Amino acid sequence: MLPPKPSPLNLYTLLHTYLHRLLCFATLVLLQALVFGHIHIAGCAIPMPYVYFLLLLPSDTSRSQYLLWGFTLGFAVDMCGITPGMASASMTLTALLTPYLVRIFSPSDKGDEAYLPSAKTMQWGPFLRCAFCLVLCHTFTFYLIEAFSLHNAWLLLVNTVGTTALTLLLIAAAERVRTR
Amino acid sequence: MQVLLDFIRRYVHIFLFVLLETMSAVMLFRFNNYQGSAWLSGLNTVTVGLGSLHEQTLAYFRLQSVNTRLTADNIRLQHEADSLREALARATHQPAVTERRLMATLSGYRLIPATVVSNSIRRDNNYLVINRGAADGVRSEMGVVASGGVVGIVYLTAPHHALVLPVTNVKSSISCRVRGQHYFGYLQWKSGSSRHAFVDDIPRYAKVKPGACIETSGYSAVFPPGLFVGRVKRVGNSPDGQSYQLDVVLGNDFADLHDVAVIATPYRAEIDTLQTHAAAEALTP
Numbered sequence: 001m002l003p004p005k006p007s008p009l010n011l012y013t014l015l016h017t018y019l020h021r022l023l024c025f026a027t028l029v030l031l032q033a034l035v036f037g038h039i040h041i042a043g044c045a046i047p048m049p050y051v052y053f054l055l056l057l058p059s060d061t062s063r064s065q066y067l068l069w070g071f072t073l074g075f076a077v078d079m080c081g082i083t084p085g086m087a088s089a090s091m092t093l094t095a096l097l098t099p100y101l102v103r104i105f106s107p108s109d110k111g112d113e114a115y116l117p118s119a120k121t122m123q124w125g126p127f128l129r130c131a132f133c134l135v136l137c138h139t140f141t142f143y144l145i146e147a148f149s150l151h152n153a154w155l156l157l158v159n160t161v162g163t164t165a166l167t168l169l170l171i172a173a174a175e176r177v178r179t180r
Numbered sequence: 181m182q183v184l185l186d187f188i189r190r191y192v193h194i195f196l197f198v199l200l201e202t203m204s205a206v207m208l209f210r211f212n213n214y215q216g217s218a219w220l221s222g223l224n225t226v227t228v229g230l231g232s233l234h235e236q237t238l239a240y241f242r243l244q245s246v247n248t249r250l251t252a253d254n255i256r257l258q259h260e261a262d263s264l265r266e267a268l269a270r271a272t273h274q275p276a277v278t279e280r281r282l283m284a285t286l287s288g289y290r291l292i293p294a295t296v297v298s299n300s301i302r303r304d305n306n307y308l309v310i311n312r313g314a315a316d317g318v319r320s321e322m323g324v325v326a327s328g329g330v331v332g333i334v335y336l337t338a339p340h341h342a343l344v345l346p347v348t349n350v351k352s353s354i355s356c357r358v359r360g361q362h363y364f365g366y367l368q369w370k371s372g373s374s375r376h377a378f379v380d381d382i383p384r385y386a387k388v389k390p391g392a393c394i395e396t397s398g399y400s401a402v403f404p405p406g407l408f409v410g411r412v413k414r415v416g417n418s419p420d421g422q423s424y425q426l427d428v429v430l431g432n433d434f435a436d437l438h439d440v441a442v443i444a445t446p447y448r449a450e451i452d453t454l455q456t457h458a459a460a461e462a463l464t465p
Binding site: 084089 | 196204205208211212
């Protein structure tokens with residue numbers, strides 16, 4: 001049995017959704033490449049707010065789509081920066097975990113119903129916890145790949161903590177603006 | 181096939197994840213010198229470790245044949261060590277007075293060295309088997325001696341072995357005399373201890389004291405005169421009371437007999453005996 005033919009209204013909604021995502025995607029990549037990629041606070045904290053993009057995807061997004069979006073975003077960041085392979089590898093891993101984390105921190109009133117993760121739908125606490133887990137995973141993986149050893153574990157820890165805190169702050173600010 | 185397709189569909193995100201991570205890794209190692217060299221170095225370490233493990237595993241499975249070879253080598257080396265030890269013992273052996281005297285007595289004779297391969301001392305009819313036979317020149321009725329004196333007489337010969345009738349056989353009877361005197365008797369063994377035998381028919385007027393040497397008399401074609409047999413321990417009466425019976429401690433310990441020699445010179449003993457008797461006759465007025 002063939003799937004139902006999309007109506008013009010559905011097609012418009014789909015197009016709008018994807019255009020909106022692409023816009024967010026491009027904005028985050030450009031911001032990272034032009035602004036945040038050049039910020040090194042105390043030599044140990046680099047903001048990486050592009051992880052926020054994974055939280056903009058609805059909860060019913062397939063796991064393969066999460067992976068593809070995560071890898072593409074990381075690849076784009078790598079191409080704009082000087083870290084070929086690092087962001088894409090860490091973003092792919094983070095994208096693999098995202099659906100599980102979104103499900104764990106989903107609001108109780110939603111059940112299995114799809115929702116758009118945000119501070120409004122999830123409340124600030126769960127949203128920030130979910131964002132923290134994602135950012136921590138991404139940051140730790142990124143710095144681990146960059147160092148490629150555990151000889152300087154202390155520096156790895158400091159970089160991870162600093163970048164996670166700074167990134168989480170930026171994500172919270174962006175979320176505040178978005179949900180106002 | 182359907183199961184396989186279902187499996188792939190179910191875990192497609194895992195396959196996709198592995199694929200994307202592989203692509204990221206290729207980029208990482210291709211375009212980052214540090215990570216690339218660290219990866220190669222790590223890969224080398226792993227390869228060497230795996231190679232070593234593989235080699236160790238193969239070596240473990242080769243242990244069976246190595247063990248067999250080592251066992252064979254071990255046996256061969258033990259035999260070699262034993263024969264070398266024996267050769268060394270022979271080379272560094274310091275002969276005792278009895279042995280030196282024996283060797284001096286037998287200096288003109290051809291001796292065939294032999295080793296005792298079978299020995300018995302517990303029965304009445306004890307026998308020895310030596311590892312020399314007819315192929316080596318050993319014949320019946322040849323005398324056999326050891327470092328402690330007379331051992332016995334060759335009884336039967338095979339190509340490579342010979343049976344010896346030792347002094348410690350009740351059928352053995354060897355003509356002996358007391359050294360320095362002309363009284364003679366026959367050495368006989370009466371079972372019991374392998375260190376003791378008796379010389380009968382010594383006249384009562386003979387002056388024999390304990391400690392006197394008993395030697396072969398030469399009244400046979402087997403042993404030349406003067407070969408040490410043993411020492412008198414006790415002088416007693418013979419069963420008929422007409423003569424003395426000498427209790428003799430044998431020079432050889434038959435329980436620990438190893439190296440012997442066969443007196444192989446034919447008729448030499450006969451000739452020596454004749455010469456001895458001739459000399460004795462000439463001296464007698």
